[in-house]
Amino acid sequence: MKMTRSMVLVSSDPISMQLGAQEVFEALQENIKAFGLEDEISLTMIGDVGRHDALPLVIVYPEAVIYGPVTPEKVPYLVEEHLYKGRIAEDLVASVRELSGRIAWLHARKGTLPAEQRIVLRRAGIIDPTSIEDYILNDGYMALGKVLTSMTPAEVIEEVKKSGLRGRGGAGFPTGTKWGFVAREKSEKKYIICNADESEPGTFKDRLILEGDPHSMIEAMAIAGYAVGADEGYIYVRGEYLLAQERLKKALQDAHEMGFLGKNIFGTDFNFEIHIHAGAGAYICGEETALIESIEGKRGQPRSRPPYPTTFGLWGKPTVINNVETLANIPPIINNGADWYRSFGTPNSPGTKVYTILGNVNVTGLIEVPMGITLREVIAIYAKGMKNGTNFKLAQTGGSSGSIIPASLQDTPMDFDSYAKAGVSLGSGALLICNEDTCVVDLAKVLLNFFRVESCGKCNPCRIGTQRAWEMLDKISKGQASLSDLDKLAELSENLYMLSNCGLGQTAGTPLRDILNYFRAEVEAHIRLKVCPAGVCKMEELIPHS
Amino acid sequence: MSVETKSSNKVLEAVTAAIEKYGAKQEELIPILNEVNRQLGYIPTEAMEEISRRLKEPKSSLFGVASFYHMLSTKPRGRHVIQFCESAPCHVVGGREVFEALKEELGLEPNETTPDGKWTLITTSCLGVCSVGPVIVIDDDIYGNVDARKVPEILARYE
Numbered sequence: 001m002k003m004t005r006s007m008v009l010v011s012s013d014p015i016s017m018q019l020g021a022q023e024v025f026e027a028l029q030e031n032i033k034a035f036g037l038e039d040e041i042s043l044t045m046i047g048d049v050g051r052h053d054a055l056p057l058v059i060v061y062p063e064a065v066i067y068g069p070v071t072p073e074k075v076p077y078l079v080e081e082h083l084y085k086g087r088i089a090e091d092l093v094a095s096v097r098e099l100s101g102r103i104a105w106l107h108a109r110k111g112t113l114p115a116e117q118r119i120v121l122r123r124a125g126i127i128d129p130t131s132i133e134d135y136i137l138n139d140g141y142m143a144l145g146k147v148l149t150s151m152t153p154a155e156v157i158e159e160v161k162k163s164g165l166r167g168r169g170g171a172g173f174p175t176g177t178k179w180g181f182v183a184r185e186k187s188e189k190k191y192i193i194c195n196a197d198e199s200e201p202g203t204f205k206d207r208l209i210l211e212g213d214p215h216s217m218i219e220a221m222a223i224a225g226y227a228v229g230a231d232e233g234y235i236y237v238r239g240e241y242l243l244a245q246e247r248l249k250k251a252l253q254d255a256h257e258m259g260f261l262g263k264n265i266f267g268t269d270f271n272f273e274i275h276i277h278a279g280a281g282a283y284i285c286g287e288e289t290a291l292i293e294s295i296e297g298k299r300g301q302p303r304s305r306p307p308y309p310t311t312f313g314l315w316g317k318p319t320v321i322n323n324v325e326t327l328a329n330i331p332p333i334i335n336n337g338a339d340w341y342r343s344f345g346t347p348n349s350p351g352t353k354v355y356t357i358l359g360n361v362n363v364t365g366l367i368e369v370p371m372g373i374t375l376r377e378v379i380a381i382y383a384k385g386m387k388n389g390t391n392f393k394l395a396q397t398g399g400s401s402g403s404i405i406p407a408s409l410q411d412t413p414m415d416f417d418s419y420a421k422a423g424v425s426l427g428s429g430a431l432l433i434c435n436e437d438t439c440v441v442d443l444a445k446v447l448l449n450f451f452r453v454e455s456c457g458k459c460n461p462c463r464i465g466t467q468r469a470w471e472m473l474d475k476i477s478k479g480q481a482s483l484s485d486l487d488k489l490a491e492l493s494e495n496l497y498m499l500s501n502c503g504l505g506q507t508a509g510t511p512l513r514d515i516l517n518y519f520r521a522e523v524e525a526h527i528r529l530k531v532c533p534a535g536v537c538k539m540e541e542l543i544p545h546s
Numbered sequence: 547m548s549v550e551t552k553s554s555n556k557v558l559e560a561v562t563a564a565i566e567k568y569g570a571k572q573e574e575l576i577p578i579l580n581e582v583n584r585q586l587g588y589i590p591t592e593a594m595e596e597i598s599r600r601l602k603e604p605k606s607s608l609f610g611v612a613s614f615y616h617m618l619s620t621k622p623r624g625r626h627v628i629q630f631c632e633s634a635p636c637h638v639v640g641g642r643e644v645f646e647a648l649k650e651e652l653g654l655e656p657n658e659t660t661p662d663g664k665w666t667l668i669t670t671s672c673l674g675v676c677s678v679g680p681v682i683v684i685d686d687d688i689y690g691n692v693d694a695r696k697v698p699e700i701l702a703r704y705e
Contacts, residue, residue: 242686281616364678430635447634454671
């Protein structure tokens, strides 16, 4: 690889492309050439950088300056000032914000801005995701080499167990334990599946990893394969994630050519193959047994469990299914050891968590921070406060596996156990932060609408329950409900939890329970006073039946 | 309905190409249907019959799969398909107003197609571009930070 003195990165997520990132890239190419700098400066399109307020962005290393929004007209000035004369073009710098990984680190070391701790996103947005060389230069495939040449499968599982890594898809199941289950199965054939069907509303962390660091999935899956004795893997990637699919395809091809996949990897007798399977739009396929059905070419309807996939998975064989973020933790754990990993986060939830920050706040985007920080800290530090000086009312932690968190819980540390103790759930890490303009009935209605649309229809409690719950919320939102409806709603929430076949139905009642627990007065106002305190719901006169 | 239905030749061509690309195996059914859907805009009954014959899969199970996934359509759609994200993150930052504007501008309710066959409006769950909500997707183009006033201008970009 050529040595360069500066590295210029252009954001190329869909929104940046929409806003002319391609033209900016071409203008940079042209101007860098015009100044005769093409041998000294590398120029790369890097996908989504996790910051979306000033797109398209141009980031220049080693100074770690973020420019944005950049237009082609501004490029000649930028190139002349920064790359030719070596001065930072202050007037083009994106307004201060510290949501961008490496950049945040550099500032943080100077002691001015809060730090992130990037482990799973350490390469995303910094390397060229289409270059396997870039990946290798940044410790890529080192962990795979280490396990294949110096560790037994049992030692790998032991290390992952010791690290305390818990599944990042929402449920928080210990990863090492899951691997152990599959490892002890006696079967000729086993599978590793990477669950990249990210569709929890408000969650796009996996997309960033897939688009920005696709090789990390291949490496982690191969390590998992070695640990449990599997020689084949599937990446089930969401149908809508076209760029991620493209990047993964390229990565697979390159990994094959370099011998990190295929036969006799690292000269050992370990073989591993990976296939990509794209979904076709169904939230339920994120449920592990539905995902397996979908790979087999069927309707994505969850199976009854047990048997669990660890004994009866893809085509009836023992199967490990891990979320993208979970897998992305594996190579760093192998490289640096379990003790290093445990130095982040809390004793029962070690490591970091990627959160997406959304809603009525000043700065939306994505952060990776140690487990155990609080919602108040996220809002104050990373989200730069609530929009227009409004007040924080609640946060919704995303999709089916999350909760509605009232302001009274904003100082609860965000880790699996503290949240479980408080009776709420972390979910997939989406933090939808809402101000007083949000009505809890309206919000619950939107959430239940999601569940009733996405319910696969296999079991009655979920198929009918989510529909009924939505209808009741609709009634409340129109001022047409009675107080006894609230008892029915509470009962329905309980029934959904107790009787549904899979996680979708079991958690669909959570918003109902949460609004009745924390915001009962507001819900009752819709019924007793026929008033929506937030001014969102439109009350309708009930026409009396004759 | 003036929505164009596809001629037999075109359907056969699309099915043949998709099966050649992925192989006539049941596990490739979803990619095959997806490909046909992309080529033709929807999956006509004729295509379903042809795939059923070649994969030796009953039509009922094929229809079961095709009607299960949101990205697959068994009905003809307009030249341009507008997907509106109706999940909570887009909703709380002004999604509802955008949806009202879309419905009014097009004169459509969800899952309807304009009489001239130009637009189909559908709602969708989260598309994973939440930090720039509200989000709409027209064909493969993603629009973020949409507000109600921008809707006519965005629609005007399409022929």
